[in-house]
Amino acid sequence: MALKITVIGTGYLGATHAAAMAELGFEVLALDVAKEKIDALRAGRAPMYEPGLEELLRRHVSGIEGSSGRLRVTMDWAEIADFGDVHFVCVNTPQKQGEYACDMSYVESAMDSLAKHLGKAALVVGKSTVPVGSADRLAARLAELAPAGGEVELAWNPEFLREGFAVEDTLHPDRIVVGVRSERAERLLREVYASPIAEGTPFVVADFATAELVKTSANSFLATKISFINAMAEVCEAAGGDVATLAEALGHDERIGRKFLRAGIGFGGGCLPKDIRAFMARAGELGADQALTFLREVDSVNMRRRGHMVDMAREAVGGESFLGKRVAVLGATFKPDSDDVRDSPALNVAGQIHLQGGQVTVYDPKGMDNARLVFPTLGYATSALEAVRGADVVLHLTEWREFRDLDPAELGAVASVRTVLDGRNVLDPARWRDAGWTYRAMGRPNA
Numbered sequence: 134m135a136l137k138i139t140v141i142g143t144g145y146l147g148a149t150h151a152a153a154m155a156e157l158g159f160e161v162l163a164l165d166v167a168k169e170k171i172d173a174l175r176a177g178r179a180p181m182y183e184p185g186l187e188e189l190l191r192r193h194v195s196g197i198e199g200s201s202g203r204l205r206v207t208m209d210w211a212e213i214a215d216f217g218d219v220h221f222v223c224v225n226t227p228q229k230q231g232e233y234a235c236d237m238s239y240v241e242s243a244m245d246s247l248a249k250h251l252g253k254a255a256l257v258v259g260k261s262t263v264p265v266g267s268a269d270r271l272a273a274r275l276a277e278l279a280p281a282g283g284e285v286e287l288a289w290n291p292e293f294l295r296e297g298f299a300v301e302d303t304l305h306p307d308r309i310v311v312g313v314r315s316e317r318a319e320r321l322l323r324e325v326y327a328s329p330i331a332e333g334t335p336f337v338v339a340d341f342a343t344a345e346l347v348k349t350s351a352n353s354f355l356a357t358k359i360s361f362i363n364a365m366a367e368v369c370e371a372a373g374g375d376v377a378t379l380a381e382a383l384g385h386d387e388r389i390g391r392k393f394l395r396a397g398i399g400f401g402g403g404c405l406p407k408d409i410r411a412f413m414a415r416a417g418e419l420g421a422d423q424a425l426t427f428l429r430e431v432d433s434v435n436m437r438r439r440g441h442m443v444d445m446a447r448e449a450v451g452g453e454s455f456l457g458k459r460v461a462v463l464g465a466t467f468k469p470d471s472d473d474v475r476d477s478p479a480l481n482v483a484g485q486i487h488l489q490g491g492q493v494t495v496y497d498p499k500g501m502d503n504a505r506l507v508f509p510t511l512g513y514a515t516s517a518l519e520a521v522r523g524a525d526v527v528l529h530l531t532e533w534r535e536f537r538d539l540d541p542a543e544l545g546a547v548a549s550v551r552t553v554l555d556g557r558n559v560l561d562p563a564r565w566r567d568a569g570w571t572y573r574a575m576g577r578p579n580a
């Protein structure tokens with residue numbers, strides 16, 4: 134009989150995972166403690182903006198006309214425990230308030246709720262990003278709490294999807310990593326991922342600690358690559374070089390590669406920043422803090438880029454202060470094709486300028502509702518054109534396709550001053566200059 138799968142936590146990771154599991158042909162039951170997410174999913178709506186997710190949900194959510202009916206949702210733990218052979222735990226692991234360490238309380242609470250109701254053999258699979266050593270501890274806790282005792286087992290299967298490509302990355306991952314303690318756990322996970330494995334996706338079997346470490350080291354590597362190029366941007370600014378040309382030239386070396394070498398206002402989101410901090414905190418607990426001190430630099434280079442964009446904007450409006458100045462901010466999300474504003478560099482820059490007295494107006498194609506929740510005091514416009522109306526400077530902070538396609542002449546007709554600062558290094562300087570704009574980018578003093 135085909136495996137039955139549950140997904141606990143239906144945020145960016147869980148909602149996508151649940152829909153993808155249904156797409157792969159499994160019967161899926163998903164649970165969340167947030168009623169609005171469950172209501173949205175039940176109606177076949179994605180709880181967040183993620184390209185392709187809503188189509189997948191409508192194809193599989195039970196009760197939607199023409200759907201396969203393979204995906205159902207619930208808020209009932211007993212139903213979840215009774216239904217699943219394999220339970221994926223996809224809840225959030227944010228940074229602890231005022232600390233670098235990871236807040237494990239959501240994972241612990243979800244595991245406890247599930248364990249108490251488990252009455253039959255099951256494989257519980259952690260997918261959340263956790264500090265190394267967590268799976269070991271959670272396995273002992275699970276064994277203690279689960280009534281079925283030895284028949285309930287834990288595995289760890291970190292996730293590498295990127296927001297904006299979540300559906301594609303889940304259905305066709307570049308690798309699958311599983312931390313397992315038995316052949317049975319490995320066999321069950323091979324069954325779950327039979328389809329990507331058949332497509333040739335590498336399936337890496339590891340112990341718990343290594344599986345956990347693959348995830349945090351992957352995100353640390355990506356963060357380091359971005360901060361490396363942003364450090365080079367700082368040097369280019371001092372020396373009069375061009376970081377975009379530098380990155381292109383570096384990227385031709387296959388050992389370095391072209392990806393993740395885009396300089397600008399740096400990385401944000403619900404993962405990279407908090408994951409490198411949690412990794413440093415955990416290394417400290419393990420007595421290996423020296424190994425990761427470089428991540429402190431990675432973090433501070435990254436945070437400096439936000440401050441540098443604020444400085445560039447202040448200089449553009451006269452150098453002294455933002456008082457009485459209108460600043461248009463294009464972009465609120467931490468990256469394009471997402472509505473996620475968690476630790477968004479764009480919103481951080483907008484917020485800093487607002488706090489320094491600037492009159493900030495933000496526009497983002499998908500992130501407006503989330504941005505308003507985080508920064509209700511900023512001004513919000515209904516289009517890029519409206520945001521730019523009367524502006525003394527325009528900041529391009531999230532590289533949505535829509536912004537690249539804007540007509541600089543049309544914007545120039547409504548702006549008060551034609552100065553654009555490109556925080557993502559993707560606008561075409563010639564197009565803007567031809568329309569009478571002063572164009573400046575980060576790390577490209579002569580661009």
Ligand SMILES: NC(=O)C1=CN([C@@H]2O[C@H](COP(=O)(O)OP(=O)(O)OC[C@H]3O[C@@H](n4cnc5c(N)ncnc54)[C@H](O)[C@@H]3O)[C@@H](O)[C@H]2O)C=CC1
Nearest residue numbers: 142144145146165166167224225226239242243261262292
């Ligand atoms: N967002 C992403 O692109 C990726 C996230 N991850 C990791 O996946 C985990 C989840 O991240 P996101 O989906 O972004 O977070 P999220 O905040 O979007 O979703 C988490 C969901 O878990 C639910 N939840 C919290 N406590 C619960 C409980 N006790 N029982 C049931 N549900 C509960 C929340 O209501 C929320 O809907 C994190 O550890 C993150 O680091 C890993 C790879 C990619």
Ligand SMILES: O=C(O)[C@H]1O[C@H](OP(=O)(O)OP(=O)(O)OC[C@H]2O[C@@H](n3ccc(=O)[nH]c3=O)[C@H](O)[C@@H]2O)[C@H](O)[C@@H](O)[C@@H]1O
Nearest residue numbers: 292293294295296359393394395399400401402404467468
């Ligand atoms: O653990 C996670 O949650 C995920 O974190 C990242 O994915 P994501 O946060 O969706 O976004 P990325 O594409 O990695 O971008 C992160 C940030 O870096 C910035 N970035 C990216 C690339 C670049 O060259 N320069 C740059 O500033 C982006 O603008 C964005 O703010 C990883 O890429 C995923 O593999 C991982 O699963």
